[in-house]
Amino acid sequence: MVRPPRRAAALAAAGAALLAVAGCTGGPGAAVPALTPPALGTPAPPPSGREGMLQLPLSAYGLSSDESARQQQAVRALTADCMHRAGYTSFTGDDAFDGGSGRVSDANAMPGGAFGYLPATVAPVQGFHAARPPAAPAPPRAPSSEAERGAAEDCVRKALAALPTGDRAGSDLVTRLFGESQAATAKDARVVAATRAWAGCMTAAGYPDATPDGLVARYRGPGSPGRDELAAAEADAACTTGSNLAGIWFAVIAGYQRQQIAANQERLAAYKDEVARQVAGYARLIGS
Template sequence: MKLQARVAATALAVAGLLAALSGCTSGQGSRAAAPSLTPPPAGAAVAPASGRDAMMQLPLGAYGTTDGRSEMASQALRALITRCMHEGGYATFTRDDALNEGKRPDAATALPAGAFGYLSESVAAVQGFHPSPETTAAPARRALEPAEEGAVQKCMEAAFAQLNNPDTAGSELVGRLFDESLAVLAKDARVSAATTAWQGCMGAAGFPGVTPQGLVDQYHAAGAQAAAGPSPEELAAAKADAVCTARSNLAGIWFEVLTGYQKQLIEANQQKLTDYQQKAKEREAKLTGIIAES
């Protein structure tokens, strides 16, 4: 495998492991049966500014990753890897050399969130259903010699082993509750009505018979975004999706109802979630100590 390929693979691995270290829950675990929940009251549903912000601001988001927690985990990893490299004889190695994380996505151009393409019309018309290249490209990093990179890989493994949290019960609980909230959301009459309105709008725009998630999956199934960019068809579909999502208020209703269901699930599991938060605080204190000692 070429050096560039190894670096790219490392970047992907780092992104996933940083999310795990900072308490990220994907909500993609085993699908649990939806509990019996009461349809939450709905007010004047207002669509959040961006899908990325909305997902992180959900009630269960308080128990998952945040930009601050990710940054803390990143700093602790950099500190441990750099210390390990210095002990291995690489005296000029710096924290900037430790990780190749790539750039954080901009909220307005991040991947669609929710069961619909949550992008503005202007953004969708440029990037379709794919992330903006500007937010996924890794920043320039010093080229490492093969031997040096091999040492970095070993130091990285040791750092992850030191920071890895063997207690996964809390994160698994949050993931299960997120799955349950999505399962009951899919059966909510208000979400179904908004989705039907969205489908009518999309049909009038020339895209009949599609579903919100199916439309996104259709273009992702074709593979990675080509160098030439999204096809004209994808751009047209994404632009229509943005218009119809706003016109039907699908995003506003979707997030408002999901928030209501998640609040009920949190209340029903409050003690376990409180224990999980306490362990998360202890973990953050450990990361803070590692950073301070370096």
């Protein structure tokens, strides 16, 4: 299978609103409205970390996973059309990218984070390591020549350039708001108390000075999880349940995000409309 330049592949695969959780700070002079501690009710943890992130209010803005897949489908279609015009009539959209393996399940994709460890059933198997996706359905097709490889890379670049342009300012706003909501959540007294209860539980389990993010950073890496990692993940899962850290963390961040959306309602609505136009453009490109 023809592999496009790394940057092109990354751009074509860009999408899920989940990626916005990496968020940072706003631009110079950006006004940051005051956030007040939201009411929680009875916070319940989500089934998994990925589902929790995708259910957050700000995740409704930007490309969804399905829309991101449509974006890549448009790139595949444009690339195949370009290759046919270049004389490679047997080239298909599936040859444009290494499709890789399938999507890992929600439970396995994001079990650990600042919210603790979810779900407990994954801990004794996966530890803090990233889940392995299922095997690709078919082996990749190798390019017939260096000329075909070069033509495919050129066609991918042209396909990416032909995509409807997104609202960069809107995307930057969502990223900034995500970052601000995460910062406010980390300082929220209820999250601080739940994290302290989690840490006390972990100390009693033999893991003094542990932090949720620190455990992920310590163990996640190449290779398979060892006994120590699996034991730490199981302790983390038990302490997350006992402290309700995940339930409180997700309820708090969702409350802050609802305040942010209310304060930026007009701009976010315009961004959502722009994303809808962008997705409609993908459909037109696929159809043509």
